[in-house]
Amino acid sequence: QKEVEQDPGPLSVPEGAIVSLNCTYSNSAFQYFMWYRQYSRKGPELLMYTYSSGNKEDGRFTAQVDKSSKYISLFIRDSQPSDSATYLCATSGTYKYIFGTGTRLKVLA
Amino acid sequence: EAGVAQSPRYKIIEKRQSVAFWCNPISGHATLYWYQQILGQGPKLLIQFQNNGVVDDSQLPKDRFSAERLKGVDSTLKIQPAKLEDSAVYLCASSLLILTAGDEQYFGPGTRLTVT
Numbered sequence: 552q553k554e555v556e557q558d559p560g561p562l563s564v565p566e567g568a569i570v571s572l573n574c575t576y577s578n579s580a581f582q583y584f585m586w587y588r589q590y591s592r593k594g595p596e597l598l599m600y601t602y603s604s605g606n607k608e609d610g611r612f613t614a615q616v617d618k619s620s621k622y623i624s625l626f627i628r629d630s631q632p633s634d635s636a637t638y639l640c641a642t643s644g645t646y647k648y649i650f651g652t653g654t655r656l657k658v659l660a
Numbered sequence: 661e662a663g664v665a666q667s668p669r670y671k672i673i674e675k676r677q678s679v680a681f682w683c684n685p686i687s688g689h690a691t692l693y694w695y696q697q698i699l700g701q702g703p704k705l706l707i708q709f710q711n712n713g714v715v716d717d718s719q720l721p722k723d724r725f726s727a728e729r730l731k732g733v734d735s736t737l738k739i740q741p742a743k744l745e746d747s748a749v750y751l752c753a754s755s756l757l758i759l760t761a762g763d764e765q766y767f768g769p770g771t772r773l774t775v776t
Binding site: 555557559582583585587592593594595596597600602639641643646647648650651652653 | 702705753766770
């Protein structure tokens with residue numbers, strides 16, 4: 552079993568839709584949860600950072616962590632074509648990050 | 661604030677040749693990481709430096725890969741000799757603190773290596 556599992560997609564949605572991206576993880580010691588956005592031929596860009604359980608909101612983005620089920624989510628409201636990218640989840644219990652494979656998202660105009 | 665710089669952005673070499681990548685982290689960041697990202701996969705940590713010392717190189721193929729961070733600032737990753745399966749994007753990242761759980765990592769644009 553991989554430490555972090557993420558559906559690779561691709562996921563296609565119409566502009567304005569609410570997008571839900573998800574990851575599961577196996578190690579209950581993980582305390583830090585990150586979402587990165589990676590545009591084609593670019594490096595990952597830190598989007599959201601959450602410690603432990605709960606929700607965090609930043610503009611159109613909401614990160615949610617459920618430690619009881621080892622499940623993390625990223626919601627994008629009012630999705631835009633500019634949101635088309637690969638979204639990587641990452642977790643950490645120590646100084647080391649474990650990344651998911653990324654979900655490719657395409658928002659259609 | 662300037663981000664993480666990497667060069668070159670693209671490199672094409674033949675198998676068995678050698679190649680080197682350079683990274684300059686964000687100013688003041690103590691920790692530097694090199695990741696390998698194969699197409700369709702998430703980044704895989706190759707090596708992590710704290711200042712100029714190695715913290716973790718457990719996934720670095722040491723028979724062909726080497727890395728150094730001599731003055732605790734910029735770093736070089738070398739592959740010698742390259743194999744076809746080394747074709748990937750090599751990402752450099754840095755973080756401010758030393759061995760701190762959850763410290764935010766910032767990535768450079770990456771070097772896309774194609775081995776033919």
